[in-house]
Amino acid sequence: MKLLKTYILIAILMISGQSFAQQTPAGKQTEAITIVGATAHLGNGEIIENSLIIIENGKIIEVTSKDLTKRQYPGKIINAEGKHVYPGFIAPNSTLGLVEISAVKATVDQDEIGEMLPNIRSLIAYNAESKIVESMRPNGVLLGQIVPRGEKISGTSSIVQFDAWNWEDAVVKEDDGLHINWPENYKRGRWWRGEDPDLKPNKEYMEDVQELSDFFSSARAYLEGKRDYKNLQFLAMEPVFNGDKKVFVHVDGEKEILDLIQFKKEHKLENLIIVGGYYALGVAEDLKNNDIPVLVNRPHSIPEEAYEDYDYPYKLAKLLQDKGVLVALESSGQMERMNTRNLPFYAGTVAAFGMDKEDALKLITSNTAKILGIDDNYGSLEKGKSATLFISEGDALDMRGNILTHAFIDGRKISLETHQTELWKRYSRKYKEQESE
Known part of the structure; x- marks a missing residue:
């Protein structure tokens, strides 16, 4: 009986540990990523509307206006029209x-x-x-x-x-x-x-x-x-x-x-x-x-x-x-x-x-x-620099617009989930269910 209680306690600790565990760090970038159509805030005072940003091997290899390129976009395409891109x-x-x-x-x-x-x-x-x-x-x-x-x-x-x-x-x-x-x-x-x-x-x-x-x-x-x-x-x-x-x-x-x-x-x-x-x-x-x-x-x-x-x-x-x-x-x-x-x-x-x-x-x-x-x-979105950046729904300096859809550190697509976002989703579901009753 004592042994059974020990196993139950270990199981509970493992489950609770998984529920509140740190997000697993992202793996190394394996394919090119092209971000198309966003307003790019370069971080050096400049803005590129309708931008094209290409990321390979953790680096930014191109930052330009989408209209200036007529070639095939490499790798995974992220359509970011209407959104904003910022350096981390x-x-x-x-x-x-x-x-x-x-x-x-x-x-x-x-x-x-x-x-x-x-x-x-x-x-x-x-x-x-x-x-x-x-x-x-x-x-x-x-x-x-x-x-x-x-x-x-x-x-x-x-x-x-x-x-x-x-x-x-x-x-x-x-x-x-x-x-x-x-x-x-x-x-x-x-x-x-x-x-x-x-x-x-x-x-x-x-x-x-x-x-x-x-x-x-x-x-x-x-x-x-x-x-x-x-x-x-x-x-x-x-x-x-x-x-x-x-x-x-x-x-x-x-x-x-x-x-x-x-x-x-x-x-x-x-x-x-x-x-x-x-x-x-x-x-x-x-x-x-x-x-x-x-x-x-x-x-x-x-x-x-x-x-x-x-x-x-x-x-x-x-x-x-x-x-x-x-x-x-x-x-x-x-x-x-x-x-x-x-x-x-x-x-x-x-x-x-x-x-x-x-x-x-x-x-x-x-x-x-x-x-x-x-x-x-x-510190800025420039060719040759680290692809440490994110895509936001709106103005990232305004809490109403700072809603991230993607984030990258050295080209690695990182998780945006945290204990806080999990709780937010959990209680959002709760109150939506109550409203529908």
Whole structure:
């Protein structure tokens, strides 16, 4: 009897596991695919009406107007008349795959103990079977930069695609950037510890900045010296100094950004990107002159100060672009993993508040790819680039039109089913049956 109960329990677990299992990653592209008739939004500011897109071996081999070709279309034909084609959206500065359920400690793997951790790599902690990652794809978010959190130097990010068996299969660019959390010149007291919550000068600000500077100087001295002992933190800094690894600095204040620019010069950092940049507009000229891009935090936020325009977060990306700064959007903050699926609607909001729609599209495609250093293969629909794209019923930056019919990563036709879509279909059937009774 006990043995029978054991078998029944195993059977139940197997059935429930199958019901909620991750979608099986798509196999390699085996035949050519031709998408005919769609409005192609190339991601570089251009549009091709009534387009022809041919995909072979995971690459785009042709993007043109359908009327310009008189030959037989190769492979499988997808009639996309009346629909829209977009490059896959890219989510930078994300913790997708590092945390599944915040309240369950065993599923939280976004931070490590210590202050200076350039050797910590987010990639090996990335969970390719995360159900949250799976839910990105139906909205067209097909790639992301997976970033560790915490302390002064939180570690090294990597860029992945969102249809994989494991992190080895997922990786697009390994160890792409170092992430620094710049000290704040002003800080609010921690009310939960009985401190005054008002904004006050941070007396330790210069000391914290100096600590970062000393670490960079020590790392460079170690790398230029005999290296007669093994220091993992310093060894991880070598690609930073030779320009192979970008430096992403999470910072918002004007003074902090100006101090960061000086830090960049002192330590001869070639590829530096600001993440957040809430007050970057006040120093936009300095950012432009020093060739520093900004990953602007999600527009669906309220102003930080009472004196600011109510729509300041909505229009910040456009204001920075108007000043000549290279800009893209990121979605960190409260409930950031879930909210990453709203990335296209963040861009849509920026467009609604003054930016040209195709320029807004660049904020989550080609601009992001350029900032992350993957623009040679992703971010736009161009000949020779990866066939990472999707077909939408309507405007993909509008939640009413963002209805995907097909999606491809490196030419592989991926599933758009998730736990959420299964539940939606299940309860849609339920209420339709009730209406017919």
